[in-house]
Amino acid sequence: MSLELTPVQAVACCSPLSREPLSEEAAEQASVVLKALGDPVRLRLMSLVASHEGGEACVCDLNDAFELSQPTISHHLKVLHEVGLLDREKRGVWVYYRARAEVLQNLASLIGGQAA
Amino acid sequence: MSLELTPVQAVACCSPLSREPLSEEAAEQASVVLKALGDPVRLRLMSLVASHEGGEACVCDLNDAFELSQPTISHHLKVLHEVGLLDREKRGVWVYYRARAEVLQNLASLIGGQAA
DNA sequence: TGTAGATATTTACATGTGTCTATGTCTCTT
DNA sequence: AAGAGACATAGACACATGTAAATATCTACA
Numbered sequence: 001m002s003l004e005l006t007p008v009q010a011v012a013c014c015s016p017l018s019r020e021p022l023s024e025e026a027a028e029q030a031s032v033v034l035k036a037l038g039d040p041v042r043l044r045l046m047s048l049v050a051s052h053e054g055g056e057a058c059v060c061d062l063n064d065a066f067e068l069s070q071p072t073i074s075h076h077l078k079v080l081h082e083v084g085l086l087d088r089e090k091r092g093v094w095v096y097y098r099a100r101a102e103v104l105q106n107l108a109s110l111i112g113g114q115a116a
Numbered sequence: 117m118s119l120e121l122t123p124v125q126a127v128a129c130c131s132p133l134s135r136e137p138l139s140e141e142a143a144e145q146a147s148v149v150l151k152a153l154g155d156p157v158r159l160r161l162m163s164l165v166a167s168h169e170g171g172e173a174c175v176c177d178l179n180d181a182f183e184l185s186q187p188t189i190s191h192h193l194k195v196l197h198e199v200g201l202l203d204r205e206k207r208g209v210w211v212y213y214r215a216r217a218e219v220l221q222n223l224a225s226l227i228g229g230q231a232a
Numbered sequence: 233t234g235t236a237g238a239t240a241t242t243t244a245c246a247t248g249t250g251t252c253t254a255t256g257t258c259t260c261t262t
Numbered sequence: 263a264a265g266a267g268a269c270a271t272a273g274a275c276a277c278a279t280g281t282a283a284a285t286a287t288c289t290a291c292a
Contacts, residue, residue: 017159017163017166017220018163018166018167018215018217018220019167020163020167021160021164021167021181022159022160022163024160027156027157027160027163028156031153031154031155031156031158031159032154034150034151034153034159035150035151035155037147037150037154037227038147038148038151038152038153038154039147039151039279039280040140040143040144040147041280043138043143043146043147043150044137044140044143046133047133047134047136047137047143048137050134051133051134051135051136051137055134059238060239063238063239065137068280069281069282069283070238070240071240071281071282071283072280072281072282074241075240075241075280078240078241090239090288090289092238092289093237093238093239093289093290094239095239099134101134104134104227104228105228106228107227107228108224108225108228109224109228111153111220111223111224111227112220112221112223112224112225113224155249157250174268175268175269179269184250184252185251185253186268186269186270187251187253187270187271188250188251188252190269190270190271191251191270191271192250194271206258206259206269208259208268209258209259209260209267209268209269210268210269211268211269211270
């Protein structure tokens with residue numbers, strides 16, 4: 001168990017962008033999460049999972065939504081998972097990804113929030 | 117005057133991520149704005165400008181905040197300007213960038229918003 | 233046990249990106 | 263008009279990234 005903050009933990013730590021200048025460290029971490037969402041395929045994947053019933057979706061559902069190879073979708077899901085935007089759970093043969101709503105909330109607060 | 121939507125206009129058009137799947141077009145446009153924020157230097161620049169008094173800052177102030185060359189800062193400001201996150205105004209010898217707060221708000225709503 | 237199906241990993245490659253140096257443009261001042 | 267300062271642009275280069283084909287791993291079931 002490392003003492004390092006994961007990117008998503010760091011996102012939750014700060015005042016909104018517009019309130020005070022982001023520290024170098026906070027910017028470094030938050031930008032990792034934003035970069036993960038800064039790809040059209042990953043943004044749609046995130047939206048597909050988050051808007052799916054129960055906030056989770058099977059990879060089998062996701063592959064069909066794109067005209068991309070299965071390894072490519074797998075790669076994008078891995079990126080979203082690694083920055084903490086998606087949780088991953090294997091159930092039998094299938095793998096389910098679940099959107100971490102609180103992470104999206106924290107990110108939204110960082111970008112547009114009024115509060116401290 | 118083109119009929120194409122700029123990225124920031126497109127960001128304001130949609131339900132939140134988690135409400136319904138983002139359309140391919142909406143994702144394409146929103147991801148451009150998110151990608152612009154997905155760099156630590158640009159994120160800090162955006163924060164510096166947005167949190168500066170009056171919501172605007174002179175390039176001369178911004179250059180000193182980084183250990184990067186002046187052209188590099190200029191390049192990042194251009195990226196933020198091109199996606200519509202920063203307005204640009206020349207006053208005499210100086211150039212002022214102004215944060216577009218409503219764009220940040222719309223983006224925050226897209227990511228974490230509860231409303232339609 | 234062996235075969236089929238779902239997902240991940242590896243490898244490779246073309247393209248994109250962040251940075252710098254050098255140079256250009258514009259504006260004020262002398 | 264000529265020089266100086268603020269900012270932008272152009273060009274170059276190392277490195278990151280999105281994608282696909284081939285392959286591996288894991289699980290269920292016959």
